[in-house]
Amino acid sequence: MTTSTTLAAPPATKAKSAKAAKPPPWRRRLDVAARGVAAIFLGYLFAALTTAVLARVLPGPRAEASMAATLLSFAVYASVAVWAFADAKTWRVWLGLTAGSGLLAAILWLSLTLEPRL
Amino acid sequence: MNGSFRQSMAWLHTWTGLVFGWVLFAMFMTGTATYFRPEITRWMEPETGPPASYGATANAAVAHLSKVAPKAKSWSITLPDERQGVTRVSWQPERKPGEERPRRRGRGQNQATLDAATGEVVKARDTRGGEFFYRFHFQLHYMPVIFGRWMAGLCAMFMLVAIVSGVITHKRIFKDFFTFRPKKTAQRSWLDAHNLTAVLALPFHAMITYTGLVTLMGLYMPWGVQANYKSDQAYFAEVFPQSEEIPRSGVAAPLAPLPLILHKASDAWGGGRPWIVNVSNPGDATARVEVTRHSGDKLSYRGGSLTFDGVTGAMISESPKAGPVNVTGGAMYGLHMGRFADPVLRWFYFLASLAGCAMVATGLVLWTVKRRQQLPDPEKPYFGFRLVERLNIGTIAGVPAGMAAMLWANRLLPVEMAGRSAWEVNAVFVGWGGMILWATLRPTRKAWVETLSAAAFLVAALPFVSALTTQRNLARSLMTGDWAMLAFDLTLFALGGLLAFCAWKAARYTAPVKPKRRAAKLAEEPA
Structure with missing residues (x-):
């Protein structure tokens, strides 16, 4: 959508900087694929764990906590997916999502051990 | 990603929008029709009488x-x-x-x-009526129900991401509201049309996409319930005893x-x-x-x-009375279904939803319009471009044509035919598939004009087909004061007219002359 604005830049510098900054096509594809996998699969894992943890820790009756966590889950998933493509560094996305998921999984495990499901 | 935040969002918006654009368009179209599900069912069961109160x-x-x-x-x-x-x-x-x-x-x-x-x-007569459009819009067809629902959920998730990234892309979102430059270059006009239809009903699009996910949240996100209950049954037994x-x-x-x-x-x-x-x-x-x-x-x-x-x-x-959060969940469900809406609000739902169809359609067209100017040789586009272009034509004209084909089949198939309702449904995909086939066989311009004209004819002729084959017709609806069926026929005329208008615009469209200087520059920068 922004091509028209970028086109307005002076042609010479545009071409030069684009050439200097542009990685080879395969790198770009790999990058997109890595972000796509992170957004879809790690993003789902992260959103699912967030939902489960929120359902455990939110105050109020458990039917309410479960519902609140589930209603929020899609916002979490969408935000994570957007971030996966917004961050300048792909490795940071992967690290953030795996570390975050690991942390959430630990909290969930602890919570389930302390107070089992009914 | 490389480039600014907004650029990467623009990229994300373009590609998430394209990948599921066609399925989303079909989901939006059938979902839009679903706001009139009881009326469609009534139309498709012409043997049934007018609405009545329950008491008797x-x-x-x-x-x-x-x-x-x-x-x-x-x-x-x-x-x-x-x-x-x-x-x-x-x-x-x-x-x-x-x-x-x-x-x-x-x-x-x-x-x-x-x-x-x-x-x-x-x-x-044996028909699935408006129920088919309703079912299709969240579980598709010709595939296991659960698979279809996951597909629809994936599309909705992509849509949600496309909405978020689209909003971020538009720094001038409020100004876009008032911007439409039909006489500018093709790309500008399509971009404006896309922005207009998107921004105009943005709260609706965001709401309908999110609440759509909420209607099937038990399937997509069972983990909130799983975390607190040993089984789904335990949860349902507590919430809906x-x-x-x-x-x-x-x-x-x-x-x-x-x-x-x-x-x-x-x-x-x-x-x-x-x-x-x-x-x-x-x-x-x-x-x-x-x-x-x-x-x-x-x-x-x-x-x-x-x-x-x-x-x-x-x-x-x-x-039992549900807690406030569960009531909120129920309200989100209700917002999506729109059953609470009185006729005026229901029409707003319908129009906002139609704007959603137009948003998806213009977005899909924009993808090709933007790339056409950058093609090394506009006469011989690369395969991916041709594929997108043909699927755009075949789907944007094909889905309304297919939906109309179902109503045609409803009137024309023999009433006693075996497997009648299944054939009505097949007609949808015969119509849609036929339009895709048509689009692949004809040059671009002719394909647009012809498929849109065909769709316009299929939609606008329906009141006549109905009048010739059943008791349902305009005059009778008018005389008996059956306003819903009267509105149904008039809406078919209006939608047919809209498609005919699109066909007319496509026929009159002249491709902008590509300035040489620009072309040379663009060739260096593939999108």
Whole structure:
């Protein structure tokens, strides 16, 4: 959508900087694929764990906590997916999502051990 | 990603939008039609009468069920309302000892359709009616239901991401609201059209996408429930407690008059309408009558239910009040379904939803318009470009054509034909597939003009087809004051006119002359 604005830049510098900054096509594809996998699969894992943890820790009756966590889950998933493509560094996305998921999984495990499901 | 935040969002918006754009367009179109699901069903069952109030039909429904299934395990009665002219009754036979719970039966078994006014059995043609568009828009077709629902959920998730990234892309979102430059270059005009349809109804698009995910959240995100409950059953037992099954006592006792029970239910709801009536152990001393409130009564889709003693007619229990968060969930569900909307609001729903279709369609077209100017040789585009272009034409014209084809099939297929309703559904995909095929065989411009014209004809001719084959026609609707069916025919004309207008614009369209300087520069920078 922004091509028209970028086109307005002076042609010479545009071409030069684009050439200097542009990685080879395969790198770009790999990058997109890595972000796509992170957004879809790690993003789902992260959103699912967030939902489960929120359902455990939110105050109020458990039917309410479960519902609140589930209603929020899609916002979490969408935000994570957007971030996966917004961050300048792909490795940071992967690290953030795996570390975050690991942390959430630990909290969930602890919570389930302390107070089992009914 | 490389480049600024906004650039990467623009990239994300472009590609998430494209990948599922075609399926999303079909989902949006059928979902839009679903706001008039009862009206579509009425149109497709021309044997049925005008809408009626529920009061008169309750006794007729009980009389019919007492005749055909006096010893049934349970009866279910869906009462008519101001949009539906029939009472739908069904029953479940008593299970023999040791017999498994029966599988869900297809339509046609153990059920009947009764005229709301007379209570007589209506032999309506075999059709899925508006139900098909409703089902398709969240579970597609020709594939296992669960798979289709996951596909639809994935599309909705992509849509949500496309909306978020699209909003971020538009720094001038408020200004875009007032920007439409139809005389500018093609790309500008398409971009403006895309922005206009998107921004105009943005709150609606965001709401409908999010609440759409919420309607199937139990499938997509079961982990909130899984974290607190050992099983789904444990959760449902707590949130929607079912009265336990009582075995028949064997002592015969007449059913309390149903109108009386409905009256009591309505009173208990402060004038709310009863909608679905479930009678368990009819004709027995242990009979129970559960009355569910009409989904159009309140914003929340879960209207709740009341249980009555089937013999004395006394109220026994009320479904438990949900907590505030669960009410919120129900309200989100209700917002998506739009059943609470009165006719004026329903039309706004319809128009906003049509804007959603236009948003997806213009977005898809924009993808090709933007790239066409950058093609090294516009006469010979690369394969991916041609694929997108053909699928765009075949889908944007094909989905409305396919939906119209279903209504054509509804009128033209022999009433007694075996597998009739399945063939009506096949007609949708014959129409859609035919348009894609047509689009691949013709040059771009001709393909647009011809497929859109064909779609316009298929839609706008429907009132005539109906008038020639059934009792449903404009004059009759006008004379009997059947405003819903009158509006149905007029809407078909309007939609046909809209498609014809698109065809006309496509025919008059002149491709902008590509400035040489720009072309040279663009060639260096593939998108």
